[in-house]
Amino acid sequence: MTVDLPGFADPVGGAQECFRAVLDAMARPGAIRAAACPPPAKLHAATAAVLLTLVDSETSLWIDPALAAATDWVRFHCGPREVEASQADFVLAASLPALDRLRAGTDEGPDESATVILQVADFAAGQRLRLAGPGLRAPATLDVDGLPTGFLAAWEANHALFPRGVDLILCARDRLACLPRSVRIEKG
């Protein structure tokens, strides 16, 4: 087993900066923020940074088989419990998993839900999403290259569960954007 060791050059400052990027992106759905650390094979810089920032031995993680090459790196740096997608706190995916099969939390504890860290190709082309909801003064748009055609229907079902539901952190290269369950999405 070989592991690419580098994580954040500055573990404390790097995680803090990445967290603020995710926090700001979660608070302003569709806003694109920068986050990066040297990634292992298969992961983008932003994906790796988000994992280092949020995932540790207190959390459970499912890793998409398509990203299996990064497993050793994730184990070394984060050491999460590795579980089925339907049980996971964090779902690391290279393509959109079936959202309705992930943990959506309970009526009393909607926060006990999964966060999907979805690696996509880019925020420049692809599907144009029109976003509205908390965090947005006016509807915003987000272009995502890497979402399947059935995404809007899957999201509508997820949003309808509110306050239950899953939240998405989209990562592309050294950029990220978030789609909290509270956001309404239409075709842009």
Next chain:
Amino acid sequence: MIGYNFAYLDEQTKRMIRRALLKAVAIPGHQVPFGSREMPLPYGWGTGGIQVTAAVLGRQDVLKVIDQGADDTTNAVSIRRFFARTAGVATTTHTAEATVIQTRHRIPEQALREDQIIVYQVPQPEPLSKLEPSRAETRRMHALAEYGPMHVKLYEDITRYGHIAISYDYPVMVNGRYLMSPSPIPAFDNPKLDMMPALQLFGAGREKRIYAIPPYTEVRSLDFDDHPFRATRAPHACGLCGATDSYLDEVVTDDRGGRLFVCSDTDHCETRRAAGHVGEQAMAAE
């Protein structure tokens, strides 16, 4: 900073708080349980706010801490010094210069911006606590959005006093879904919660809850069509700066009934005085 991790908390704890914060932002107004740590100051002194600030704060941040609007009270000074020591961050008393503002029981008079975060210290996060002592029951009430008892409480106020007799910690509905305690800010500040450009984070240390209001989120103070919410303030002008639109503290000045009404937001008052505004008492003293 020798002997401490940056901003006092260890990284594992920060990650736990950060995960709770993200869920709190995704579910506006919902109280997320978190593993509140023992802090080097007692519960009731802002341990929840401090832990949220510690999880958010970075080296580039400029921190402002206020206690009832004032930068110069014991609680504000000690928390500001705590982070200056444990995180080495720059601090300020000027609202406009701050990137992170930790507050006990006030929202600054000056409107906050999109690039700012305000962290509230919360003693009791559960708005239903005085109506229903069981935590298990209030969780169920939030799950069902069963907020009738709070409306009954407001209605009983009207029948007894002729108006809703809540002057602080006035309950709000966030995003049309969750009943939320805005922490004991005066009802005067409630309108500022609504559609605020800044991200609002709430930390309750003893009660071990974190909640949040994203920017530009609807926050409505509970009321009735025929008894609409009114933000009240003492009907005076600030004795020092003459402001007629700020929230005022009443200060007893002697044993013969002397009173001085001054802005509770010290930075607001000082900024106005520096700009040449003079209140009645300040003029009389000169």
